[in-house]
Amino acid sequence: MRLRWPTGVRCARCGSARVYKRRQPWRWQCKHCHKQGYRFSPLVGTVFEHTHYPLPLWFKVIYLLCQSKKGMSALQIQRMLGIGSYRTAWSLCHRIRAALPPAAQALLRGLVEVEETYVGGKEGKKPKAKRRRVSGTAGKLPVLGALSRRGAVVTQVVETPDTRALQGFVTARVSRQAELVATDEHAGYRYLRAAGYRHETVRHGRGEYVRGRVHTQSIESFWALLKRGLLGTFHHVSRRYLPLYLREFTFRHNHRPDPHWFECLLVSSLGG
Numbered sequence: 001m002r003l004r005w006p007t008g009v010r011c012a013r014c015g016s017a018r019v020y021k022r023r024q025p026w027r028w029q030c031k032h033c034h035k036q037g038y039r040f041s042p043l044v045g046t047v048f049e050h051t052h053y054p055l056p057l058w059f060k061v062i063y064l065l066c067q068s069k070k071g072m073s074a075l076q077i078q079r080m081l082g083i084g085s086y087r088t089a090w091s092l093c094h095r096i097r098a099a100l101p102p103a104a105q106a107l108l109r110g111l112v113e114v115e116e117t118y119v120g121g122k123e124g125k126k127p128k129a130k131r132r133r134v135s136g137t138a139g140k141l142p143v144l145g146a147l148s149r150r151g152a153v154v155t156q157v158v159e160t161p162d163t164r165a166l167q168g169f170v171t172a173r174v175s176r177q178a179e180l181v182a183t184d185e186h187a188g189y190r191y192l193r194a195a196g197y198r199h200e201t202v203r204h205g206r207g208e209y210v211r212g213r214v215h216t217q218s219i220e221s222f223w224a225l226l227k228r229g230l231l232g233t234f235h236h237v238s239r240r241y242l243p244l245y246l247r248e249f250t251f252r253h254n255h256r257p258d259p260h261w262f263e264c265l266l267v268s269s270l271g272g
């Protein structure tokens with residue numbers, strides 16, 4: 001109530017403040033819309049609308065999902081909270097992921113690392129003996145990431161990590177005022193200098209991983225966490241759901257030092 005209407009209850013349909021409380025708990029009626037018999041609860045228009053589950057259960061799932069470093073599987077959440085079916089736990093988790101606020105639109109500044117990676121497609125479902133034979137990037141999904149050290153991370157799933165995709169991603173997410181844009185020697189980054197970035201590369205091919213402050217170790221740690229989480233917790237990630245998992249992992253990363261992450265998530269889940 002406080003987060004949704006900090007200055008008092010307003011009609012969820014027309015925004016009027018001329019509303020009155022009904023006798024039923026959590027029900028208001030609008031003086032403007034009353035001819036249509038419009039009544040509303042604070043949950044109307046939020047991800048919690050039409051839910052059969054009490055809000056405290058939602059909040060517990062949100063807590064478990066967002067406070068564990070690598071994420072938590074629907075199965076584990078189902079067991080810990082004693083939720084009736086796996087399907088229910090799974091759908092609660094997915095609705096929460098979809099309600100997470102996307103990473104801020106502000107361009108990354110400071111010392112920025114950019115790296116492309118491949119996320120394991122359906123590999124996790126195969127029997128262990130077969131997994132290692134999957135070579136290179138077959139069946140995997142390319143993801144681009146940019147991370148500002150001591151700042152935010154942003155990610156994006158792409159069709160092919162070619163020059164166009166990499167250049168487009170950097171220009172859309174990284175400020176030209178960034179002190180440094182560090183990448184590996186992937187040819188797709190070769191026009192960044194021409195585009196006005198202070199771009200430096202580390203030559204992984206030649207065994208070079210750190211050159212002063214030029215390295216990509218922070219974004220590599222982020223990818224490692226993501227991959228361990230996806231493999232250990234979710235087993236199977238399809239192209240359809242990968243953006244949701246990325247959103248979960250970036251939300252956790254970007255809100256690590258934020259004591260108000262829960263309110264931030266709730267405000268975002270209100271759909272405004």
Ligand SMILES: [Zn+2]
Nearest residue numbers: 011014030033
């Ligand atoms: Zn109204």
